[in-house]
Amino acid sequence: MLGKFSTKKHKAPEEIDSANIPEHIAIIMDGNGRWAKKKGLPRIAGHREGMKVVRNIVMACDDIGVKALTLYAFSTENWKRPRKEVDFLMKAPEKFLLTYLPELVEKNVQVRTMGSPDNLPAYTVNAVETAVEETKDNTGLILNFAWNYGSRFEMTQAVRNLAQEVKDGKVDVDQIDESMISNYLFSPQLGDPDLLIRTSGELRLSNFMLWQLAYTELWFTDVLWPDFKKAQLLEAVHDFQQRGRRFGGV
Ligand code: FPP
16 A cells, blocks of 8 residues: 555654643554565564554653553454464563563553453463553553454444343343443543554554544554654644544534
8 A cells, every 4th residue: 555645754743732632542553564574574573663662652642641542452353363473462562561561650651451351371461461450550641552452343242241231121222322332342431532543554444443433533654663753643643733623513
């Protein structure tokens, strides 16, 4: 897809309005494999570099006053990748948190996760759970990892759980409304993202937060995730600030 649509040349860091920062940013971190291929490296080298970028972008979001950052780190469809790559990605949370958890704690970040715990190795679940537990009393930026996450799976679980409540007589069918459905999704307390960023030039949502993105502003860049920097984050936020959000109104 690269080059199929025109994007502006990346400019110097934009002036952003600190009174209008998107509260919740979601990112589809794409292009690690292509970044590695371009350099003649194995795909996992792209993911390794991508982890450093995660750290930098968390800090950049914290700097500008973002309240929540949701990162699409492993999808329910990513199991189809070669075994070696899946193994590397399953170890990524442990590696990432071993390196960066002290800094996240110092910055008052709250680590959260959303997705299915099914089929995940114990070391992956433990690493994430430990970080969630260690940061649960923090009050700063919420860093939410979408891990083994798929939006259709999330909605299917919500429908099942809600149907069970109806069957058990705890919920009346007439009570079901949009806010109740939101509450049955994985991270209702975060609120819907204000801004979605997707890197690498792909123009699709890839089964990510389909319910929650209903009125989210979308921003796409050709930049591959390992090359994504604070300058691009600021460009996305600046662009967000030029948009008129009407939520279906006038
Ligand atoms: C998409 O690029 C990226 C992923 C599927 C994995 C994202 C994971 C990381 C950035 C590691 C961070 C993880 C943690 C826990 C901090 P791709 O491999 O699909 O790239 P391609 O489309 O160029 O092949």
